[in-house]
Amino acid sequence: MLTYQMLLNELNAGKKVVMVTVMDSDGEEETSSQKTYCSRTCFIEDDVLQSDLYPYMQQALTSGELQVIENSGDKLTVIEPFFPQPRLIVxxxxxxxxxxxxxxxxLGFSVIVVDDRLFFANKERFPDADQVICESFEKCFDLLTLNAYTYVVIVTRGHRHDLACLRAVVQKQWAYAGMIGSRRRVKSLKEQLLREGYPQDVLEKLNxxxxxxxxxxxxxxxxxxxxGEVVSFRRLQNPKMGKDSAIISWTEFDRDVLEELSLGKSxxxxxxxxxxxxxxxxxxxxxxxxxxxxxxILGSIxxxxxEGAxxxxxxxxxxxxxYKIQKIDMTGTIAEDEGMVCGGTMKVLIESLA
Structure with missing residues (x-):
């Protein structure tokens, strides 16, 4: 599954990706083809896709919503956007x-924990973390990669360490950065960083x-x-508005499924x-x-x-x-008979892979 290998590689590199799947049927034979494009190159690699599907690919990458295009009843194109796994640095x-x-x-975050004490920075203490780093707070950023899908939480044990972390964080890219401490302590740290020449607009984004x-x-x-605050910055367009904010409608996907497909097993x-x-x-x-x-099975719908059907x-x-498209009805008596609390419908695409 070279397509899925490429997809996962791009996601691991912190890039948004769109996968285009074209399902074609001429009445006698059904075929499927897939191509994966990262957000920086997808519009120059294939002239046909660029001219015909560019608007849909752009919409998918911008909105995070899956796009389905049906042509003349014999062709179905599915454009799936994928976004890097959110990473929490503690x-x-x-x-x-x-x-x-x-x-x-x-909640699906890839977690990295950093501390300068081996007693606190070890896998036994943090079995759920993907990585545990024992290094000083001044030097640890040489081992970390931050991007637009990175969430940073500063919960060190002292003023000096908080300051070291802040000096590094304000110079990086991130989706969220927060620091524990009293309002008085936070105000003092921000004032010191302002005196050192760090930009006020960035410091104001600190939670x-x-x-x-x-x-x-x-x-x-x-x-x-x-x-809870971290999730609000991941899911809401305007986290400060809370429940009054619009929700970011990114498509769902199961990373375990992508990793299995990327192995390319025959x-x-x-x-x-x-x-x-x-x-x-x-x-x-x-x-x-x-x-x-x-x-x-792996994953779930x-x-x-x-799902059994x-x-x-x-x-x-x-x-x-x-391949086949199947409709799942979860309304009325069907949902009641199956013990569901849902009341909607789903369409699923089922494809054969070898």
Whole structure:
């Protein structure tokens, strides 16, 4: 699966990617072709795609929403945008960092923890972290890569270390940066950095004191308030507006599924992709699931009996080849009979892969 290898490589490099899948049927044979383009090169590599699909690819990369184009009933084009996995860098390995790392990992963040003490910076203490770095706060940034999908939390044990982290962070690119501390302490640090010549507009973007106002007291509650604020910066167009802000409608995708596909194993299977939804549904467009001939699955499109019906179709597709679009109805008595709390419909694309 060279396409998925390229896709994952670009995502790991911090780039947005769009994958174009063209499903074609002439009445006798069904075929599928895929191409992957990163955001910086996708509009110059293929003249045909550039002229015909450019607006849809641009829309997908801008909005984060999957695009479906049907042509004359015999061709279906699916344009899927993919965004790098959000990365949370926790600077400081103390009592708040531990529950914060656990929560962030459960929410899909790739987590890096940094501390200058080996007793605090070790994998045994942070089993959910993707990386634990034992290094000084002055030097650790030589080992870190920050980009537009990086979220930084500063929870060190002292004023001097906070200052070292801030000096480095304000010079980097990030989606979110927050620091723990009292308003008095935060004000003092900002004033010192201003005197040192750091730009005020960047310092004003710093979220400090950190976290949502939920009355948090315990380390676990404080971690919850912090990750809540981080998620708001990931999901809302204007986090400061809270529930009144519009939601960023990025497509869903399961990284485990992409990693499995990127391995390029020569085995028959089917990939199921949610291509459109209406109403209340358990998964958004872009969610993927793999199905093997023996009934094994990886990923999910929402569970329940409806997923079971899709798995059965996938087994038929694996045997016969080609592809099929299937509608899943979660409305009315169907949802009630299956014990679902949803009330919408989904369309899924089921493809055979070898």
């Amino acid at each position: 600077l400081g390995g103390g009592h708040i960092a531990k529950p914060l790392t656990e929560l962030a990992a459960k 400090a004191p950190i976290g949502l106002e939920i009355g948090a007291v315990t380390p676990e509650e404080i971690a919850l308030s912090i990750i 085995e028959h299977k089917a990939v199921v992709t949610v291509i459109s939804t209406k109403g209340s549904v358990p998964r958004k467009a872009g969610a993927k699931m793999l199905v093997w001939p023996d009934g094994r 929402g569970g329940g009996c409806s 899709v798995i059965q179709t996938a087994l038929d597709i694996i045997r016969d080849g080609g």
